[in-house]
Amino acid sequence: MNNNLFKIDFLLPTVFFKYVCVLFFLICNTTYYYAQTLKKGELAVGIDLTYAPYAYLQGTPRGFDPDLMRLVGEKLNLKVVFKDTRIENIIIGLNADHYDVIASALYVNPQRAQQVLFLPYLQTGGVLVVRKEESYRPLSLQDLCGKKISSMKGAAWIPKLNEVTKNFCFKKNKQTIEIKEYPSAPEATQALLSKGVDVQYEDAAVAKMLVDKLGDKLEISTQEMIDPVLIGLAFKKENSTLKNQIAKVIQELRNSGEYQQLLDKYNLAYPSQELLNKYQWEGEAKLTPIKNGSFNWNYFKDQLFNTDFWKACVIVIELSSLTWCIGVVSGFFVALLGQCTFSFLRTISKSYIWFFRSLPLLVLLIFVYNLPQLWPKSSVLLSNPFISGLLALVLSETAYMAEIHRGALQAIPKGQYEAGKVLGLSYWGVMRIIIAPQTFKIALPALANQYVTIIKLTSLVSVISLTEILLVGQQLYTRNFLVMETLLAVAIYYILIVTIITWIINRFEEKFDVHKKNTDTDETIQVDYEKLKEYSNIKNKNEGKIALELKNVKKVFGNTLVLNDISLSVPWGKVISIIGPSGSGKSTLLRSINGLESIDTGDIEMGGLPFMFKNNNKIKKSNKKLQVLKIGMVFQSYNLFPHKTVLENVMLAPLYHKKNKDQELIRIHALAMLEKVGMLIHANKYPHQLSGGQQQRVAIARALAIQPSIMLFDEPTSALDPELVQEVLKVIKELSNEGMTMIIVTHEMKFAFEVSDRIVFMESGQIIYNEDPQQMKKTQDERLLKFIGNVALVEYNI
Numbered sequence: 001m002n003n004n005l006f007k008i009d010f011l012l013p014t015v016f017f018k019y020v021c022v023l024f025f026l027i028c029n030t031t032y033y034y035a036q037t038l039k040k041g042e043l044a045v046g047i048d049l050t051y052a053p054y055a056y057l058q059g060t061p062r063g064f065d066p067d068l069m070r071l072v073g074e075k076l077n078l079k080v081v082f083k084d085t086r087i088e089n090i091i092i093g094l095n096a097d098h099y100d101v102i103a104s105a106l107y108v109n110p111q112r113a114q115q116v117l118f119l120p121y122l123q124t125g126g127v128l129v130v131r132k133e134e135s136y137r138p139l140s141l142q143d144l145c146g147k148k149i150s151s152m153k154g155a156a157w158i159p160k161l162n163e164v165t166k167n168f169c170f171k172k173n174k175q176t177i178e179i180k181e182y183p184s185a186p187e188a189t190q191a192l193l194s195k196g197v198d199v200q201y202e203d204a205a206v207a208k209m210l211v212d213k214l215g216d217k218l219e220i221s222t223q224e225m226i227d228p229v230l231i232g233l234a235f236k237k238e239n240s241t242l243k244n245q246i247a248k249v250i251q252e253l254r255n256s257g258e259y260q261q262l263l264d265k266y267n268l269a270y271p272s273q274e275l276l277n278k279y280q281w282e283g284e285a286k287l288t289p290i291k292n293g294s295f296n297w298n299y300f301k302d303q304l305f306n307t308d309f310w311k312a313c314v315i316v317i318e319l320s321s322l323t324w325c326i327g328v329v330s331g332f333f334v335a336l337l338g339q340c341t342f343s344f345l346r347t348i349s350k351s352y353i354w355f356f357r358s359l360p361l362l363v364l365l366i367f368v369y370n371l372p373q374l375w376p377k378s379s380v381l382l383s384n385p386f387i388s389g390l391l392a393l394v395l396s397e398t399a400y401m402a403e404i405h406r407g408a409l410q411a412i413p414k415g416q417y418e419a420g421k422v423l424g425l426s427y428w429g430v431m432r433i434i435i436a437p438q439t440f441k442i443a444l445p446a447l448a449n450q451y452v453t454i455i456k457l458t459s460l461v462s463v464i465s466l467t468e469i470l471l472v473g474q475q476l477y478t479r480n481f482l483v484m485e486t487l488l489a490v491a492i493y494y495i496l497i498v499t500i501i502t503w504i505i506n507r508f509e510e511k512f513d514v515h516k517k518n519t520d521t522d523e524t525i526q527v528d529y530e531k532l533k534e535y536s537n538i539k540n541k542n543e544g545k546i547a548l549e550l551k552n553v554k555k556v557f558g559n560t561l562v563l564n565d566i567s568l569s570v571p572w573g574k575v576i577s578i579i580g581p582s583g584s585g586k587s588t589l590l591r592s593i594n595g596l597e598s599i600d601t602g603d604i605e606m607g608g609l610p611f612m613f614k615n616n617n618k619i620k621k622s623n624k625k626l627q628v629l630k631i632g633m634v635f636q637s638y639n640l641f642p643h644k645t646v647l648e649n650v651m652l653a654p655l656y657h658k659k660n661k662d663q664e665l666i667r668i669h670a671l672a673m674l675e676k677v678g679m680l681i682h683a684n685k686y687p688h689q690l691s692g693g694q695q696q697r698v699a700i701a702r703a704l705a706i707q708p709s710i711m712l713f714d715e716p717t718s719a720l721d722p723e724l725v726q727e728v729l730k731v732i733k734e735l736s737n738e739g740m741t742m743i744i745v746t747h748e749m750k751f752a753f754e755v756s757d758r759i760v761f762m763e764s765g766q767i768i769y770n771e772d773p774q775q776m777k778k779t780q781d782e783r784l785l786k787f788i789g790n791v792a793l794v795e796y797n798i
């Protein structure tokens with residue numbers, strides 16, 4: 001027993017040692033695996049599949065890089081997984097552990113070498129591509145002075161082109177080389193085809209593929225590669241194990257000849273020793289590596305003072321402001337077309353909105369910018385990216401703005417249109433003076449929001465090489481790959497612009513909001529009261545004996561006969577009240593008299609002149625504007641213009657029609673009308689600051705300001721509280737005393753019987769009685785008696 005125990009005691013350290021060894025081996029092994037790839041048995045490859053012939057998607061990833069990585073994966077016994085990533089984000093993705101290696105034709109440059117480990121595996125260089133139809137054939141960079149060059153964003157040769165401008169072109173008194181950077185090679189080629197640029201500076205392999213496909217239009221003008229550059233696979237700084245392993249595999253592939261076969265397939269070359277030596281010196285010895293994960297605050301701070309960013313801010317503000325201003329106006333017109341009575345115009349509006357809202361802005365931008373390819377004459381304007389960008393943005397934004405305006409237009413009560421119409425304003429007059437300002441005010445919060453959206457949308461214009469803020473940022477980080485630092489600076493610039501613009505719009509919105517205007521104090525109006533009296537009398541211009549004559553008027557709404565053979569004669573200076581049960585056609589009759597409703601048959605004459613009459617089986621309106629001006633109309637719901645003060649409401653129509661009067665005279669007359677209705681003291685207030693009765697009295701003053709010969713009142717007291725009714729009736733009574741010809745639709749029976757010369761009783765669209773009030777009181781008709789009797793006869797002190 002003791003022996004056994006001894007044995008166990010003796011054996012334990014041996015077993016423990018074995019366990020520790022196995023565990024150590026396992027840990028080492030695991031670490032080994034995780035050191036080379038993120039996921040065991042898998043090689044994740046970061047690749048931009050939009051760069052043929054190096055890497056592209058045709059069902060599966062194809063091109064030189066995918067082919068090479070598959071070979072490498074085979075040799076290392078790893079499953080290759082491709083992670084499609086845009087080139088500008090590819091290094092940040094590597095350092096964020098999204099993949100193990102970048103195989104995406106990544107040019108080796110000193111800034112990039114600070115952030116990743118490079119394994120050079122290819123050599124390429126730039127060539128110049130030109131349009132075949134033209135005679136211009138540049139052979140070197142020196143031949144590019146004064147020309148426009150398209151290039152892929154962040155290409156290695158861009159700094160070199162700038163050097164040529166500085167050290168060669170300027171010294172020879174030649175013009176600068178203008179470089180336009182595009183997101184990818186196809187866009188750069190498109191710019192060349194549509195004559196936006198003169199030359200495309202392109203990678204030799206890409207250019208060869210281009211010429212293979214578009215040989216009838218494009219040609220490589222250089223004899224050999226300009227400035228050869230290295231292309232490398234990139235690894236995380238800490239992952240030299242994987243780099244060494246893949247370097248070993250590539251060496252094996254080179255030894256076996258497989259690598260050369262692959263190079264030949266794509267017309268590429270392995271880097272020359274001379275170029276590799278240069279890289280050792282430039283890329284690794286000279287620059288201190290950037291520590292992975294650190295944020296370069298100094299670089300970020302420098303970007304806040306970068307003049308290129310500030311210039312781009314000016315471009316963004318100009319582009320977004322112009323887009324917004326033009327879009328607001330054009331959107332309003334598209335929205336108006338949508339409200340038209342002509343179905344053809346409505347269809348145009350709807351189709352426009354449908355089409356441009358469905359079209360992605362990016363597609364529209366590229367299409368507009370490249371339109372000169374289809375329509376060469378347009379290149380005069382459209383080859384300028386600012387103009388192309390503005391046009392595409394305006395086309396797209398107009399559709400969105402039209403929808404915002406449509407909502408605002410629908411929110412404006414119909415009475416506002418009608419009030420403008422009865423004041424004799426033309427359609428465009430009503431739109432300009434009454435509807436547009438109100439629509440704009442309603443739509444302003446949504447429009448302001450759209451402004452902010454446009455500011456951010458301008459970043460898309462970088463696709464056609466307009467150097468706005470994002471493009472400046474992209475140009476920087478595609479070279480140095482300090483993506484986070486650059487994008488933070490970009491974000492700061494956008495936030496700054498949006499904050500300033502929002503502040504300006506908010507001030508603007510406050511200015512527009514009449515509810516926030518402090519006009520509550522009853523400001524004394526500076527007027528000469530003696531002069532007011534001179535203008536306050538009603539001057540009727542009575543022509544002929546009869547003010548108004550309706551002959552056999554009929555009006556149908558759908559299948560309902562609303563006015564049935566109405567004949568009515570109104571002599572000058574008389575007051576006619578129209579009474580009758582609800583729906584009997586009283587309002588329709590009144591609205592037909594001033595043309596707010598058309599009639600189906602019959603004639604309407606005013607002062608002996610035809611106003612509506614039958615011609616070729618159609619009812620026509622003659623001298624409509626002139627006739628309307630002879631009629632003042634007061635609505636049940638006042639219909640004052642809420643964005644104008646009381647005085648502005650009253651002066652609106654006389655100022656519009658002018659009639660050779662000077663503005664001061666119009667103002668005095670308007671004040672006189674306000675004095676007449678007892679509203680002079682409130683002249684500077686806005687309608688929302690008045691009671692219902694006060695608003696109705698302003699509405700009467702507004703109708704009187706056009707100096708009408710006939711006044712129509714459509715239930716002027718129906719919307720008022722009983723205490724406010726009498727202040728309005730008092731004004732109407734005074735007008736009748738002055739001899740104003742009036743037609744009043746009312747339910748105020750006592751008032752009607754007191755003030756009227758005749759009372760018209762309507763039922764089912766017909767005039768049943770048209771009598772003197774005293775005579776009507778003696779009626780034996782039970783129906784009429786019942787109607788008059790059923791109405792409460794309130795005692796008014798008027």
Ligand SMILES: Nc1ncnc2c1ncn2[C@@H]1O[C@H](COP(=O)(O)OP(=O)(O)OP(=O)(O)O)[C@@H](O)[C@H]1O
Nearest residue numbers: 557558560562580581582583584585586587588589
């Ligand atoms: N725009 C319209 N479209 C269709 N029908 C209408 C329209 N305007 C009025 N009507 C119809 O015409 C008839 C007469 O309406 P109207 O407003 O002239 O009557 P009213 O006598 O003024 O009534 P109330 O005293 O209630 O205002 C009603 O049956 C009404 O429904």
